[in-house]
Amino acid sequence: xxxxxxxxxxxxxxxxxxxxxxxxxxxxxxxxxxxxxxxxxxxxxxxxxxxxxxxxxxxxxxxxxxxxxxxxxxxxxxxxxxxxxxxxxxxxxxxx
Numbered sequence: 823x824x825x826x827x828x829x830x831x832x833x834x835x836x837x838x839x840x841x842x843x844x845x846x847x848x849x850x851x852x853x854x855x856x857x858x859x860x861x862x863x864x865x866x867x868x869x870x871x872x873x874x875x876x877x878x879x880x881x882x883x884x885x886x887x888x889x890x891x892x893x894x895x896x897x898x899x900x901x902x903x904x905x906x907x908x909x910x911x912x913x914x915x916x917x918x
Contacts (some may be wrong), residue, residue, distance in 0.1 A: 826872050830909055835902065837881065839895075843902035850907030859904055868912040875905045 835867040856865050860874055879901040 824914070826869060826876070826909075829876065830872075830905065833882055839899060839902060842899045843906055846899060846903035847906035847910070850903060850910075852907065852911070855900065855904045855907065859900060868908045868915060872905060872908040872912060875908060879905060 836877065852865065856871055860866070865871065866874065875894065879898070882893070882898045882901055886898060
């Protein structure tokens with residue numbers, strides 16, 4: 823079974839979404855972004871947050887592929903941005 827970082831490396835999304843998320847990840851602020859995406863309260867550790875974000879992003883991607891009226895490009899980019907930011911934090915935590 824793959825770890826969470828392995829799962830992330832296998833994700834395939836449109837280039838424009840990834841490019842926008844990379845730009846957003848430069849200014850990633852864990853408190854502000856995660857509270858908005860996961861709900862307010864105590865923030866989970868990077869690994870747990872990343873798992874929740876992967877699930878939310880997967881649902882969002884399904885909406886995109888179905889061309890659903892509930893699909894939001896800005897929310898999808900925000901989820902991808904948070905995933906990139908949390909993955910970076912997780913890598914830094916593992917190296918320390």
